[in-house]
Amino acid sequence: MDERRLLAIMAHPDDESMGVGGALARYAAEGAGVYLITATRGQLGWFGDEASYPGPQILGAIREQELYAAARILGLREVHLLDYMDGALDQAQPNRIIAQLVSHIRRIRPQVVLTFDPNGYYGHPDHIAISQFTTAALIAAADGNFKDKSAPHRVSKLYYLAANKATQDAYEAAFGELTMKIDGVERRSTPWADWAITTRIDTSAHWQKVWQAISCHRSQLPGYQKLLDLPEEYHQNMWGAQTFYRAMSLVNSGRAVESDLFSGVKMEQHPLEVAVTQRMTVFQRSEILNDAA
Ligand SMILES: [Zn+2]
Numbered sequence: 001m002d003e004r005r006l007l008a009i010m011a012h013p014d015d016e017s018m019g020v021g022g023a024l025a026r027y028a029a030e031g032a033g034v035y036l037i038t039a040t041r042g043q044l045g046w047f048g049d050e051a052s053y054p055g056p057q058i059l060g061a062i063r064e065q066e067l068y069a070a071a072r073i074l075g076l077r078e079v080h081l082l083d084y085m086d087g088a089l090d091q092a093q094p095n096r097i098i099a100q101l102v103s104h105i106r107r108i109r110p111q112v113v114l115t116f117d118p119n120g121y122y123g124h125p126d127h128i129a130i131s132q133f134t135t136a137a138l139i140a141a142a143d144g145n146f147k148d149k150s151a152p153h154r155v156s157k158l159y160y161l162a163a164n165k166a167t168q169d170a171y172e173a174a175f176g177e178l179t180m181k182i183d184g185v186e187r188r189s190t191p192w193a194d195w196a197i198t199t200r201i202d203t204s205a206h207w208q209k210v211w212q213a214i215s216c217h218r219s220q221l222p223g224y225q226k227l228l229d230l231p232e233e234y235h236q237n238m239w240g241a242q243t244f245y246r247a248m249s250l251v252n253s254g255r256a257v258e259s260d261l262f263s264g265v266k267m268e269q270h271p272l273e274v275a276v277t278q279r280m281t282v283f284q285r286s287e288i289l290n291d292a293a
Contacts, residue, residue, distance in 0.1 A: 003267045004032035007110035009101065009134040011089055011126040012042040013067035014217045019121075019161055020114050021074060021210035022203030022242040023261065028075030029206060032262075035108050037080045037101065038067060039130050044086040048222050056086075062219050070213040080104060090129035094136070099148065101137035106150035111265045113138060117160035117245060122178040123187025131160065135247070154250065156265050159199065162192040162245040170238050174227040198246040199258040203239065210239035 006027050008020050016024060016036050028034040043060035053059070064081060071079045082100055084092050105113070115134040120127030135158065140146040142154040163171070168191040172178060178189040203210070214224070221228070244261070252264030 004030075004112075004262055004265070005035065005108060005110040006032055006112045006114070006261065007035045007037065007105065007108055008114040009037045009039075009130060009137075010115065011039050011124070011130040012045070012086065013038055013063040014042065014070075014214070014220055015116075015127075016067070016076075017070045017074065017210060017213040017217065019116070020242065021070075021213050022206055022239050023114065023201050023244075024074045024076060025206035025209045025213070026201065026203045027261070028077075029209075033077045033108075033110075034075065035078045035080075035104075035110065036071060036076050037082060037104055039082045039089055039092075039097070039133075040084045040086040040126065041081060042086050042220075045220070045223075059219065060086075063217070066217045066219060070216040073209055073213040073216060075209075078108075087126065089126040092129065092133070094133070097133050098137045098140055101133060102141045102146060103148050103150060105137060105141040105155065106148070106153045109153045111156045112159065112261045113155050113157070114159045114161065114244070114261075117162055117192070119190050121161065121163060122189035123180055123182065125182060134158075138248070156249065156251050157246060157261065158248040159244040159261060160247050162197055162243050163189070164194050164197055164243050165191040167191070167238075167243065170234070173234070174224070174230060174238075176226075192243070192245060196245060197243045197257065199244040199261065201242045201244070201261065202259065203242055204236070207236050207239035211235045 004027065006024070008016060008024060010016050010019060016038065024034050024036070041060035042063045043056035054062070067081070068079060082097065084097070113134065116127040116131040118128065118131050120131060138155045138158055142152050144152045146152070168189050171189070180187045214227075215221070246258065249264065251266070
C-alpha cells in the first residue's frame with residue numbers, strides 16, 4: 001500500500017486546479033493519498049456582469065460544488081472547506097485558523113505539504129495569508145506544547161508553488177497581465193528565477209485531467225474565455241509541468257533539482273517491523289553488556 005500522503009492548503013476553489021492541479025493529479029494517479037484544504041468558498045470573485053451576480057451565499061454554494069467536481073477528477077481523497085470570507089483571509093484570527101489546520105495536519109499526517117509562495121503568486125492577500133498560516137501551522141503541528149486532542153506530527157517537506165518566467169508568460173497569454181491594486185498600490189506577478197526553483201515535476205501524463213478539473217469551475221469560466229480559445233498544445237504545455245520552491249525539508253538538501261516532491265522521504269514502517277527492530281536493538285545492547293562483563 002502506498003503510504004505517501006500529500007496535503008495542499010489553498011485559498012480559493014480553482015487554486016487546486018489552476019495552481020497545483022498537475023502535482024495533485026500525478027500523485028493521486030500514482031496511488032498516494034492526496035488531500036486538499038481550501039480556506040474560502042471564493043464567493044466574491046465574479047467575472048460576469050454585475051446584474052447577474054447571484055450574491056455571496058449562492059455563489060459560494062456553486063463554487064463549493066465546482067470544487068468537489070474538480071477534486072473528483074483530480075482523484076483527491078478528501079477536500080475540506082474552512083469557510084473563511086473570500087478576500088478577507090488575512091483578517092482571519094490566527095489562533096483559530098492555525099488550530100484548524102493543525103488538527104487536519106495531525107489527523108492526515110502528510111509527509112509533504114504544498115501552498116502558495118510568500119508573494120501569493122501575484123500579491124493576492126488571500127494567497128499570502130494562506131502561505132503564512134500554513135507555514136505557521138506546520139510548526140505548531142509538530143509542537144507537543146500546542147494542545148489539541150491529537151498527537152504531534154512533523155511534516156517532512158513544505159513546498160511553495162513557484163511559477164517561473166515561462167509559466168508567468170503562459171498565464172499572461174491567457175489572462176492578460178496579472179495585477180491587483182491593494183492599499184492603493186499596484187501588485188503584479190513576480191516570477192521566480194529559474195536558479196531558485198528547487199523542484200520540477202513532470203505532469204505531462206496528466207495535463208488533460210488538469211484542464212478538465214479547471215473546466216469544472218464553470219462560474220469562473222467567463223474570466224477564462226481566452227483560455228478556452230487557446231490550442232491544445234498550449235494546454236499540454238501549461239499543465240504538463242510544475243515548479244516549486246522547497247521551503248523546508250527535514251530529509252534532504254542541496255542544489256540538484258528534484259523531480260519528485262517525496263525525494264528523501266522514508267516511508268513509515270509497518271508497526272510489526274518497528275516492534276521487531278526495537279527488539280533487535282535491545283538484544284544487541286544486552287549482547288554488548290554481556291561482552292563487557
Ligand atoms: Zn486563488
